[in-house]
Amino acid sequence: MQSTALPTPEQHGIRAHSDGPIVPVQTRSERFRSTDVADFAPITGREHEWKYSPVAAFADLTSGELDGSRVEVEATDATGVSLSWIPRDDARVGRAGTPEERASANAWSSFGEALLVEVAGEEAKTVTVTRSGLGTAPRAAHTVIEAAPFSQALVVLRGIGDARLTENVEVVVGEGANLTVVSLQEWTDESVHLASHFARIGRDAKLKHIVVSLGGKVVRVNPSTHLAEQGADVEALGLYFSDAGQHLEQQVFVHHDAPHTRSRVTYKGALQGEGARSVWIGDVLIGNTATGTDSYEQNRNLVLTDGTRADSVPNLEIETGDIEGAGHASATGRFDDEQLFYLQARGIPEDEARRLVVRGFLAEVVQQIGDAELEERLIRALEAELQGS
């Protein structure tokens, strides 16, 4: 037997940050943060935030130089919604959060101007912001979505075509506003997309945040929500369909940081084909000021074939005893043969029965988007994924 030496800290990638802690932090709110990529150690793949990800597949995005110029954007018209580009030193940048890992920091260090999406007006409206033609060279982007107090809108941030993108999206929800943000990933098969979303929700405001990942080789969208003021509410939903060789990941963080805040996290995914992977990490932190918190998070995965892997890790930290409720659930299951039998016993052929069950499983999330046209389009996109089997 060979003797095994303890790994040196250098090998383990645990090096002192310039101003960060030496040991891996456990409390989510105390994680090291910086907008400067140079403050982060090189990625080894063993870090808690990277250990489920194929880090070698996107080293260019986490440590290489990035093109931070404007990306091509096309937006539908909606009264009360305006788009503009603002310089990186604009005061409206950096209000919702700060990077906690290297891909996010590299994007922050590299972007030239930020895309600002401003929402005003109390009437309901939908705007779709489509990004395409990002190409195959590594890029950085920064987006700020701001909902004025008491405004209401649904903003779809859609990605199509090729992309090698790392980006940050800030969502600032003013008091009493009601905002829905859908991040829709429909990239080409070879695309890589790493995103950190930072949302700050004001008093009595509500954010519905929905991550829909269908296309792309590696897609990692990590939404963090700061329930910063009394009565803030987030509904964080996710939907993913991982095919052969596809890696779809989401690390969801909800920080209850004020009294009477509410969160609901529901992520559902299907996996189909050799090497189809999904990762869901759900962190909920209920701070000591967050009395009366009501929180629940869940992840459900439906495994359709052999050769897939779904990682699902819920974490709950509670710093106050005075809460209304907090719970989590995670389940990854095979296709239920009894459901199949039931449908087949009514004459429905097996392949159609499977599609019906999977569509039903995922529809629970789709039905909550609140925009009939988008819901229908997503159902069709899911159909196409299922037909691909």
Add this chain to the structure above:
Amino acid sequence: MSVLEIKNLHVNVETDQGTREILRGVDLTIREGEIHAIMGPNGSGKSTLAYTIAGHPKYTVVEGEILLDGENVLEMSVDERARAGMFLAMQYPVEIPGVTVTNFLRTAKTAIDGEAPSIRTWLKDVRGAMTNLKMDSAFAERNVNEGFSGGEKKRNEILQLELLKPKFAVLDETDSGLDVDALKVVSEGVNRAHANTGLGILLITHYTRILRYIKPDFVHVFVAGKIAEQGGPELADRLEEEGYDRYHVAESATQ
């Protein structure tokens, strides 16, 4: 005239404790329009018979055959059996999250008929059948069996029976867990389907209660995996008075 024949049926099931023989030579012939009641104590194999006819993968037929108008049912997949005209009303219907009753019914009807039903007549048929079964119209937009009460699940099974119009239906303990009002509604639905389509019925039950509302032409007593006795409706009356005890006695006496 359609006929469903079960001949010398032997069925095994794999359990953690190994292979168990559940059905030990069942012979049964049901003709179009006939109502057969299969009665028996718990564990006698009644439900196994129901699920084997429908083709549940858990059950292995080791001997014997099932023929529908001479066609070998055992060679058909579950959905092929349904399309050939077989129906199983299940004792414990499963939930199908995210699939509405409306969507499910239309998909099943389309599969059975080989073409989509005409929208106008179909909607009318569905509404009519639901009204007959005293089902609220909001029911149609709920997900299949999700959050349904026991009675609602059974009504939903009979709703499908009425709309899909099979040749033969196996009703697996449809009466279990129903209060008397629900039992009447469900029984009326079965009788309606019988009168309207000349349906042949295999009514599996533990109790004689449902036989007050659905009148069988034949009664078979199922004990230890086969038919121990058969007769007309009068046999059910005798079971009501005497229970299944004498079959246990007879069985243990022969061992």
